[in-house]
Amino acid sequence: MVTVDARGLSCPQPVMLAKQAIDKGEFPIEVLVDTVTSRENVRRLAQRLGLKVQAEPSGDGFKVTLDK
Amino acid sequence: MSERLTRFFASRWGIILAGAAIGLLAPLLQKAGNPPNMGICVACFERDIAGALGLHRAAAVQYIRPEIIAFVLGSLIAALLFKEFKPRAGSAPIVRFFLGMFAMIGALAFLGCPWRALLRLAGGDLNAILGLAGLVTGIAVGVMFLKAGYNLGRAQKTHTAVGWVMPLFMVSLLVLLILRPQFTKDGAIFFSKTGPGSLHALILISLAVGLVIGFLAQRTRFCTMGSIRDVILMGDTHLISGVGALLVVAFLANLVLGQFKLGFSPQPVAHSSHLWNFLGMSLAGLAFALAGGCPGRQLFLAGEGDGDAGVFVIGMIVGAGFSHNFALAGTPDSVVDGVLKVGGLTTYGQWAVIIGLVLCLLIGFTMRSKKAGEV
Numbered sequence: 220m221v222t223v224d225a226r227g228l229s230c231p232q233p234v235m236l237a238k239q240a241i242d243k244g245e246f247p248i249e250v251l252v253d254t255v256t257s258r259e260n261v262r263r264l265a266q267r268l269g270l271k272v273q274a275e276p277s278g279d280g281f282k283v284t285l286d287k
Numbered sequence: 288m289s290e291r292l293t294r295f296f297a298s299r300w301g302i303i304l305a306g307a308a309i310g311l312l313a314p315l316l317q318k319a320g321n322p323p324n325m326g327i328c329v330a331c332f333e334r335d336i337a338g339a340l341g342l343h344r345a346a347a348v349q350y351i352r353p354e355i356i357a358f359v360l361g362s363l364i365a366a367l368l369f370k371e372f373k374p375r376a377g378s379a380p381i382v383r384f385f386l387g388m389f390a391m392i393g394a395l396a397f398l399g400c401p402w403r404a405l406l407r408l409a410g411g412d413l414n415a416i417l418g419l420a421g422l423v424t425g426i427a428v429g430v431m432f433l434k435a436g437y438n439l440g441r442a443q444k445t446h447t448a449v450g451w452v453m454p455l456f457m458v459s460l461l462v463l464l465i466l467r468p469q470f471t472k473d474g475a476i477f478f479s480k481t482g483p484g485s486l487h488a489l490i491l492i493s494l495a496v497g498l499v500i501g502f503l504a505q506r507t508r509f510c511t512m513g514s515i516r517d518v519i520l521m522g523d524t525h526l527i528s529g530v531g532a533l534l535v536v537a538f539l540a541n542l543v544l545g546q547f548k549l550g551f552s553p554q555p556v557a558h559s560s561h562l563w564n565f566l567g568m569s570l571a572g573l574a575f576a577l578a579g580g581c582p583g584r585q586l587f588l589a590g591e592g593d594g595d596a597g598v599f600v601i602g603m604i605v606g607a608g609f610s611h612n613f614a615l616a617g618t619p620d621s622v623v624d625g626v627l628k629v630g631g632l633t634t635y636g637q638w639a640v641i642i643g644l645v646l647c648l649l650i651g652f653t654m655r656s657k658k659a660g661e662v
Contacts, residue, residue: 231579263297
C-alpha cells in the first residue's frame with residue numbers, strides 16, 4: 220500500500236501527487252485529502268485512467284483508494 | 288440525496304450547468320442595469336468596492352457591488368448545507384496577498400477578469416482575444432512552475448471563526464451599501480454618479496443572481512484559470528466544458544438581447560492597445576495559476592472557509608486601490624469629436640505590469656520543493 224498525503228494542499232497538488240504515484244505503478248494507492256473538491260478531483264483522474272476508486276471518510280477528510 | 292447531488296454537481300453536466308448559468312445571468316444583469324459587456328466582472332467589481340471605500344478616488348468606478356458579497360455568501364450557504372465549510376489557512380498568506388495585488392493590476396491593465404474576458408468576447412469585443420491569449424500564456428508559464436515542484440505549502444485546519452472572517456466582511460459591506468453612510472464631508476462611502484460605477488441593477492436582483500452563482504460555483508468548483516490549467520497540465524477537459532458553456536450561452540443571450548457588437552474599437556470599457564491587453568492578462572493568468580484560482584474561485588473558496596483565498600481577495604481589493612491611485616489601470620478607447628482615441632496604459636502602468644511579471648517569475652522559481660507538497 221502506497222500512501223500519498225495530500226491533506227492541506229490546494230488545487231492541483233493532490234491530483235498531481237496522485238498522478239505521480241499512479242505513474243510509479245505500485246498499487247493499491249491510498250490518497251489522503253481533506254476537501255470534497257480534492258476527493259472528486261482524484262476520483263475523476265482515476266476514472267479517466269480506468270482505475271478502480273473507493274472513497275471513504277477518514278479523520279477530518281477522506282481516504283481515496285486507487286487500484287487497478 | 289446530498290451525496291447524489293454532490294456527484295451530479297461534480298459531473299460534466301454539473302459544471303456545464305454552472306457555466307451556462309453565469310453565461311445567461313451576466314447578460315441579463317447588463318440588461319438590468321450593469322455596465323456594458325460587464326454583466327459580471329469579479330476584478331472590476333472588487334475595484335468598484337475599493338473605490339466606494341475610498342481606497343482609490345477614480346470617481347467613475349465606485350460602488351459596493353452586491354454580486355461580490357453574494358458570491359461569498361452563496362458559496363457559504365452551499366458549503367454549510369453540504370457540510371463542506373472547512374476553516375483552513377496558513378499556506379503562505381503574504382505571498383497570496385501580493386499575488387492578488389498584482390493579479391488585479393494585470394486584470395485592470397486589460398480591464399477585466401477572465402469572466403469578463405469571456406463576456407467581452409461574447410459581446411463581440413475582439414480585444415478580448417488578446418486578453419484570453421495572454422491569460423492562456425500566463426497560465427502555461429504557471430503550469431511549468433507547477434511541474435517543476437512549485438507550491439505554497441500546506442494549509443492547516445483552524446478555528447471556525449477564521450472561516451467566518453470573509454463572510455462577515457461581506458455582510459459589513461452589505462450594511463454599508465444599504466445604509467450608505469457618509470463618514471466625512473465629501474468622503475467615503477463613495478457612489479459614482481457617472482461612468483461604469485453608476486450603472487447597476489437593483490440591489491435585490493444583483494444579490495439574488497450572485498447567490499445563485501455563488502451556490503452553483505461552490506458546488507461545481509467552477510474556475511476559469513483551473514479550466515485552462517487542467518487542459519495544459521493533464522488534458523483534463525472537465526472544467527473547460529463549463530467555461531465553454533459560459534461563452535456559448537452568453538453569446539446567444541447577447542444576440543437575443545441585442546447586446547452583440549462585433550469589432551475592436553470602440554468597445555465599452557475596453558481599449559485596443561493589443562500588447563498591453565496581452566501582457567496585462569499574462570500577468571493576471573500567471574498570478575492566478577500561482578495562487579490556484581481565478582478571482583471568482585477565490586471568492587467561492589473564501590466563502591467555504593479558506594482564509595488564504597480571503598487574503599488573495601483582500602490583496603486584489605488593495606491592488607485596485609494602487610492601480611487607480613498610481614494611474615496603472617487601462618484607459619478605455621474613446622471617441623473625441625468623431626476621432627477614435629486609442630486608450631491603453633500609462634508608462635507607470637506598463638512598468639507595473641513588467642514588475643508584476645518579474646515578481647511572479649521570482650515566486651515561481653524560488654518557491655518550489657523537490658518532494659511535491661513539502662516546503
